[in-house]
Structure formats: structure tokens, C-alpha cells
Amino acid sequence: MKFEGSAEYVATPDLKVAVNAAITLERPLLVKGEPGTGKTELARQIASSLGLPLLEWNVKSTTRAAQGLYEYDAVSRLRDSQLGDPRVQEVGNYIRRGPVWQAFTATGKVVLLIDEIDKADIEFPNDLLQELDRMEFFVYETGETVRATHRPIVIITSNNEKELPDAFLRRCFFHYIRFPDAETLQRIVDVHFPGIAPRLVHTALTQFFEIRETPGLKKKPSTSEVLDWLKLLLAEGMQPEDLRQHPTQLLPKMHGALLKNEQDVHLFERLAFIARRDR
Numbered sequence: 001m002k003f004e005g006s007a008e009y010v011a012t013p014d015l016k017v018a019v020n021a022a023i024t025l026e027r028p029l030l031v032k033g034e035p036g037t038g039k040t041e042l043a044r045q046i047a048s049s050l051g052l053p054l055l056e057w058n059v060k061s062t063t064r065a066a067q068g069l070y071e072y073d074a075v076s077r078l079r080d081s082q083l084g085d086p087r088v089q090e091v092g093n094y095i096r097r098g099p100v101w102q103a104f105t106a107t108g109k110v111v112l113l114i115d116e117i118d119k120a121d122i123e124f125p126n127d128l129l130q131e132l133d134r135m136e137f138f139v140y141e142t143g144e145t146v147r148a149t150h151r152p153i154v155i156i157t158s159n160n161e162k163e164l165p166d167a168f169l170r171r172c173f174f175h176y177i178r179f180p181d182a183e184t185l186q187r188i189v190d191v192h193f194p195g196i197a198p199r200l201v202h203t204a205l206t207q208f209f210e211i212r213e214t215p216g217l218k219k220k221p222s223t224s225e226v227l228d229w230l231k232l233l234l235a236e237g238m239q240p241e242d243l244r245q246h247p248t249q250l251l252p253k254m255h256g257a258l259l260k261n262e263q264d265v266h267l268f269e270r271l272a273f274i275a276r277r278d279r
Contacts, residue, residue, distance in 0.1 A: 001050055001109075009038065009045040010180075010188045018175035019046060025173055028114075028132055028154035033177030035159050036222025042177075043113035043155040052153070053110045057099040063120050065127030068100040072141050091141050100131060104148040111153045118158040125168035133171050180223060182209065192227055196234070203240040204230060207252055211259075216267055221258040229257040 003019040005011035011019075019042075022029035031039045047054035057068055077094040080087055087093045097105075103112040117125060131137045135148035156172065158164065180188060182205060189201055208229070212220045221229075232254045233243075243253060251268045252258060259265050 003046055003049060006045045006049045008048075008191060009041060010184060010191055011042075011045075012180075012184060015042070015175060015177065018173060022173040023153055026151050028156050028172045030156045030158065030164075030169070030172035030174045031177060032158045032160050032174070034179060034220070034222055036224035037177045037179060038223060039157040039177060040113065040115050043111055043115075043157070046153065046155065047111040050111070050153075052108075053106065054113060055099045055103050055106075055110055055152075056113045056115060058115045059117055059120050059124070061119050061121075063124070065120075065124050066098075068098040068114070068128065069131065069137050069146075070098050070101050070139060071096045095139070095141060100128075100137075101146055103152040103154075104135065104146055106150065106152070109150045109152065111155060114154065114156045116159060117156050118160065118162040118164065122162060122165075125164050129168060129171065179212075179220075185223065185226070188223060189227070189230065193230060193234070196230070197240075199240045200233065200238070200243075201230070203243045204233060207243055208258070211252060214267070214271075218263045218267075219260055221260075225258055225260075229254060232257055 001023060003011070003016055003023070005016060018031075019029060031042060033039055043056075044054060046052075072091075073094045073096065077088055077091070099112060103110050114128075132154060135151055136145055138145050185205060186201065189196065189205070193201075205226070208221065208226050211217070229252075236254070238253060251265070251272065255265070255268070259268070
């Protein structure tokens with residue numbers, strides 16, 4: 001079982017090495033990188049290329065680690081007991097299996113995505129240490145131990161918003177998805193927009209990298225944002241000449257796809273003002 005990338009996802013050689021190393025070691029693959037660099041999509045493409053089902057666990061700030069295992073609905077059981085429902089005799093009727101439980105008891109190997117783990121409380125990763133390491137957990141309400149029938153391929157993503165505990169990191173294979181260079185980004189564009197005019201792509205990507213490298217930028221535009229921008233340029237029938245702006249007009253065409261806060265918009269407006277003043 002080896003990941004070789006796919007026609008829909010440009011995987012760099014080092015990323016393929018990381019995925020296959022995690023599969024071989026049977027360790028979770030922890031993937032970090034800027035938002036919009038394809039971390040979540042990687043898990044989907046791994047599942048697709050290996051022909052495996054995908055289970056997604058999207059972590060939020062309020063998510064608890066126990067929810068990935070199971071949740072016991074004591075309130076519903078109390079209500080049903082007051083109504084005389086015979087289902088209350090079986091506690092298992094009030095246990096909802098989480099994505100980890102589903103992955104452990106699947107009939108075959110699956111890919112389990114734990115998405116944006118750094119959104120949760122700092123103790124969240126520690127609370128999953130033993131379960132992901134031993135591939136088993138105990139259900140206190142029923143007294144049963146749930147063990148993985150087939151060890152899932154676990155992909156964990158992080159936007160680097162919080163530092164993760166060392167004990168958790170020790171149990172993972174780590175890979176950082178760097179922002180693609182011009183050549184790799186060109187390949188990504190070709191996958192999403194086959195047959196797009198080369199001159200338009202060259203001009204657009206040149207301007208895009210100039211924007212990313214602008215000093216003082218609060219949020220650099222990501223891979224997903226440049227794809228959205230190109231989609232808009234194509235929809236508006238833009239030509240390379242339309243993108244070559246006068247130095248005193250530094251805001252890019254359709255800049256709302258690239259600049260996502262007022263601070264960065266004001267930065268380009270100030271740069272344009274300085275350029276006009278110095279002419």
C-alpha cells in the first residue's frame with residue numbers, strides 16, 4: 001500500500017515520502033502548513049488513491065477528545081425511563097460512536113482525518129495519546145474494550161495556531177507542507193485549469209508572488225486563494241495586459257480573492273499613495 005499522488009493533487013516527492021513513511025510505521029501523520037496549502041485535501045486524496053473509505057473528524061474549539069471515541073446520552077436515557085421505554089435496559093442504545101470508534105471497528109482499513117487539531121484545547125492531543133498509540137480504548141458505560149480490527153491510516157492536520165505537546169509529537173510522523181515554489185504552483189494551476197492561456201498564468205503568478213513577498217503583509221494569500229483568483233480572472237475574461245498595472249495603482253484586479261483583511265488592503269493603498277507622491 002503506497003501513496004503515489006493522484007491526477008487531482010500535486011504531491012511533492014518529500015510529501016509522498018512522508019505519507020508512505022507514516023503508513024509503514026503505522027504512526028499518525030501530522031501535517032502542518034499555512035491555511036490553504038492542501039492539508040485536508042491530502043487526506044481525501046490518500047483515501048481516493050488507495051481506494052479506502054475516509055472518516056473525517058473536524059475539530060472545533062469546543063471539541064473534546066472523548067467525542068471522537070463516543071458520547072453517552074444520559075439525558076435521553078433518563079427521559080425514556082420516565083416514559084417506560086424498554087430501550088433503557090440496554091445502555092448501548094444511548095451511546096453514539098465517534099469517528100475513532102468507527103475507524104477502529106470498520107470492516108476494512110480506512111483513512112481517519114483529524115482536521116485542525118490545534119483548534120481544540122491544549123489538553124486535547126494528550127487525551128488521545130493512548131488511544132492512537134495502542135489503537136484501543138475502554139467504554140466505561142458498557143465495560144467493553146474497543147480494539148482496532150484494522151489499523152487505520154491517521155492523518156492529523158494543524159495550522160500551527162498552538163504548540164502541540166511533545167509526548168503527542170513523539171507518536172507522530174511529521175511533515176510541514178511548504179508553500180509551493182513557482183514551478184510547483186504552475187503544476188497545481190495546470191491540474192485545476194487545464195488548457196489555461198500560458199501568458200495569463202505567467203503574468204498572474206508573477207503578480208501573485210510579488211504580493212506574497214510584500215513586506216508588512218499580515219496574511220499572505222494561499223494556494224487555494226490564488227486558484228480562486230484565477231477562476232475570477234477567467235470568468236471576467238481578463239487578459240495579461242489587464243493585470244499589468246500602473247505603479248501608482250498597486251491593488252491587484254479582484255483583490256478581494258487575495259487580500260483578506262483591511263490592514264493588507266490599506267498597505268497596498270499606502271504603497272500606491274507613496275508611488276504617486278514620488279512621481
